Amino acid sequence: MEDDAPVIYGLEFQARALTAQTAETDAIRFLVGTQSLKFDNQIHIIDFDDENNIINKNVLLHQAGEIWHIAASPADKAVLTTCYNKTSDSRVVSCAAVWRMPSNWDSESHESPDDSAHNPQTLELLCHLDDSAHRNAACVLWEPMGNGKRVISLADNHALLWDLQESSTQATVSSTATLEGKGQLKFTSGKWSPHHNCSQLATANDTTIRGWDLRTMSQIYCIENAHGQLVRDLDFNPNRQYYLASCGDDCKVKFWDVRNVQEPVKVLEEHSHWVWSVRYNHSHDQLVLTASSDSRLILSNMVSISSEPFGHLVDDEELSEGEDNHQEDKSKEPLKDSVVSTYEEHEDSVYAAEWSSADPWLFASLSYDGRLVINRVPRALKYRILL
Numbered sequence: 001m002e003d004d005a006p007v008i009y010g011l012e013f014q015a016r017a018l019t020a021q022t023a024e025t026d027a028i029r030f031l032v033g034t035q036s037l038k039f040d041n042q043i044h045i046i047d048f049d050d051e052n053n054i055i056n057k058n059v060l061l062h063q064a065g066e067i068w069h070i071a072a073s074p075a076d077k078a079v080l081t082t083c084y085n086k087t088s089d090s091r092v093v094s095c096a097a098v099w100r101m102p103s104n105w106d107s108e109s110h111e112s113p114d115d116s117a118h119n120p121q122t123l124e125l126l127c128h129l130d131d132s133a134h135r136n137a138a139c140v141l142w143e144p145m146g147n148g149k150r151v152i153s154l155a156d157n158h159a160l161l162w163d164l165q166e167s168s169t170q171a172t173v174s175s176t177a178t179l180e181g182k183g184q185l186k187f188t189s190g191k192w193s194p195h196h197n198c199s200q201l202a203t204a205n206d207t208t209i210r211g212w213d214l215r216t217m218s219q220i221y222c223i224e225n226a227h228g229q230l231v232r233d234l235d236f237n238p239n240r241q242y243y244l245a246s247c248g249d250d251c252k253v254k255f256w257d258v259r260n261v262q263e264p265v266k267v268l269e270e271h272s273h274w275v276w277s278v279r280y281n282h283s284h285d286q287l288v289l290t291a292s293s294d295s296r297l298i299l300s301n302m303v304s305i306s307s308e309p310f311g312h313l314v315d316d317e318e319l320s321e322g323e324d325n326h327q328e329d330k331s332k333e334p335l336k337d338s339v340v341s342t343y344e345e346h347e348d349s350v351y352a353a354e355w356s357s358a359d360p361w362l363f364a365s366l367s368y369d370g371r372l373v374i375n376r377v378p379r380a381l382k383y384r385i386l387l
Helices: 316-324 377-384
Strands: 008-011 017-022 028-034 043-051 056-062 065-073 078-090 092-102 124-128 138-141 150-155 160-166 172-177 187-190 200-205 208-211 216-223 233-237 245-248 253-259 266-268 275-280 285-291 299-303 338-343 350-355 362-368 371-376
Touching: 008 056, 017 065, 017 350, 028 065, 028 078, 028 362, 043 065, 043 078, 043 371, 065 138, 078 138, 092 138, 092 150, 124 172, 150 187, 150 299, 187 233, 200 233, 208 233, 245 275, 285 350, 285 362, 316 377
Parallel strands: 233 275, 275 350
Antiparallel strands: 008 371, 017 028, 028 043, 043 056, 065 078, 078 092, 092 124, 138 150, 150 160, 160 172, 187 200, 200 208, 208 216, 233 245, 245 253, 253 266, 275 285, 285 299, 299 338, 350 362, 362 371
16 A cells, blocks of 8 residues: 555664665665764665565675765666775775675565674675775766766866776776866765766865866866855756756755856755755656755755646747747646655754655655655655646
């Protein structure tokens, strides 16, 4: 029975890294990375059984250090990257690596869910994504819809494009871009655009958002002071190639058309503290999730700037022609944007929110106290979008 009630799972560790298992399109599966200074860190593989509304978990050891960022290969469900901290010569270094899950990680029967926790298997290291010149990786991005052979790491003020060879056991840097300017410039996050043949990247550093052409590794746009404080996260609209969402420590979520970056197209001011994560729904881009240190997760229906502003699919040309059409047709009016739901199941900063790769109506959120919550888009809205 499909039910709108949330399903909650406690990791018993602090955690801030969450990803959907991108290459898995049948099972509803999320990966969570822990942050523990005392114990070996872990990857929790969270399977959601939506028929019975229960979570099954498996645990893999990530002994390299506490996990700050995790990303799943779009092509191979056993492969993932992490950015993690380790202490070396009493200094904390941020590293990035590609890992493979052991082939039999899910052979444990789900009968006794604690078996894997008592005797967890270990992730297999495939290769490192850093060298002596490039440390301090903030995040690793897989090429969207790619064959799992290209990743970008953002480390300090460098964007490094890596080619993975030999079944990902070797990584070589094919090109780099560098932030130029005064002071200690440092990338905080980025997003690889799924549009333009995957040739564009957006990055955030401090309050600035930049666009890059990956063929030339040169800057194509720059939004200075995109937010009043640090920009935390970015996401591209999956259906409208020029639309980018950003969020930051000014408590705002902004939507940009990168062809004209003077002003955002839309601003959301629903959160009361830093906004850590913004995510477009992969299929229905009017649905946008935002997660914040105000302990809340908000689902918004941003229909006016979606690919279906009138409730049906339109392309950008049709939108710009629409201004010349002065018919008084009420059905032609864009639908109104609204907050669909505010989720209050978390009691700590919500650092991450992700849509499922297998079910477009389902999403997970993760707060720092290790609480993972799985929610669904309310049924009334789902049917309004579908029908």
